Amino acid sequence: MVPAPLLSPGYHPLIRKLESIFPLNDEERQALQDLPMQVAALKEDQDIVREGDRPSRSFAILSGFTCTYKMTGDGKRQIVTFSIAGDMPDLQSLHLKVLDISVATLTPCTVGFIQHEALWDLCTRHPRIAAAFWRECLVEGAIFREWVLNVGRREAYHRMAHILCELLVRLRVVGLAEDHACELPITQVEFADALGITAVHVNRVMQQLRADGLIKSNGSRLSIPDWERLKEAGDFDLTYLHLRRDEAAA
């Protein structure tokens, strides 16, 4: 039911992610490994869950990128977070019956659906895993807070720099980025919806970042020639990601 490479010890994205914020023992890793999961391959630009849904399962992203978004009444979209391998963007539905967000794929994705019952069972049997999930929800909350700050109080140029820093660090944590480069298949329209600006302005700001030598990009490949200066431009301090040892040192 689950493709072999995803299950080989040390490669399960969910485990890798959880371990980035919480230390697990062998037994707990095994329990996660054994979690019954219905794996699905999804195309890009597809909603996985929608605002108003009452899901009976959550899902973990095994590969690909998703965004979590909300819409205003007049149809404007705000992306509130991006998610990557190991993330469980609707874990909250375990406790909150009605979803207040939608999650959509940005790229083709592999996701693993896990019945809430199975998660409850796991949490009961392994209270430390329950704590790890709770903790993961809290880290997610911390990211939202930082985004409120980012959107509320930083200019577009710095906002963009900040989000790039966050994405690079988070990708590094799950092994999807080298030191200062990564694959980042996010369009300018998507960045616009995440930063609360227009796509036109994203374009201008990215050009400025390029001109200033803070980033380079060809196609969906991003590389960062001067991490220190990008961090500074983005006013980026990774405390809010609450990583264990400073995984990504950065």
Place this chain on the structure above:
Amino acid sequence: MVPAPLLSPGYHPLIRKLESIFPLNDEERQALQDLPMQVAALKEDQDIVREGDRPSRSFAILSGFTCTYKMTGDGKRQIVTFSIAGDMPDLQSLHLKVLDISVATLTPCTVGFIQHEALWDLCTRHPRIAAAFWRECLVEGAIFREWVLNVGRREAYHRMAHILCELLVRLRVVGLAEDHACELPITQVEFADALGITAVHVNRVMQQLRADGLIKSNGSRLSIPDWERLKEAGDFDLTYLHLRRDEAAA
């Protein structure tokens, strides 16, 4: 150690708040009632905890208003949420060692500090209370998400309307507001920091809301002559507050 009126059944703000999102039984209510709490009276405009702290206790607000905020590197403040009686703005510190936010009083406040050990103990003994706390953290996260949307994609006028709707509903839930009026001791500067705009603009926008007959205010008293129109102006849908029965019907 705890003032009597705060402990009398049915009036403990913490219990009232938890029950607004999670049903408790008598035993659980009692356990919360018995939670050892160090009560403190704080003046206004005081930090209760600061970004970077590593607290060994969390606190519940028993009376008064607080704001949770973050600062940018160049000293701009963003308030990421307001908190009121029953809220535990730094409950996260139970899991996340280093605080990524500061919490300050907006008015004189009574707060009850609770040692993390006591909370852990409570959670172990009463798994449903642990679930309730987890759930509370998730609701808080949902509020942050809505704020990202609010700040990112709504114009100042609508943003202001939205935040007023949220505050009224939340105050109503804990019995601090009548149907369409409440005491709201939040200054225009504070609203500005919460909405990601300037105080000057808050002033303009509030005048517009008044002129449009959506709100009335004298001093710190807010009243809402036309709730339906304010909700509409604020594009407000209380789903994201995840209240139990629709407490505040609204």
Place this chain on the structure above:
DNA sequence: GTCTGTCGTTGATCTATGTTACTTTTCTGG
């Protein structure tokens, strides 16, 4: 190999909101 749609890019113009520098009102402590 052309067609079609998506994505990135550009320029001209407009506007919501910021900035600065006040004045007026309300609150508070002595």
Place this chain on the structure above:
DNA sequence: CCAGAAAAGTAACATAGATCAACGACAGAC
């Protein structure tokens, strides 16, 4: 009851970013 401070309100001017309307470069479909 008054003085001083904090909060609210005003006005003139500045600007980051929005809006609108193109255009070019690809990539996948057929």
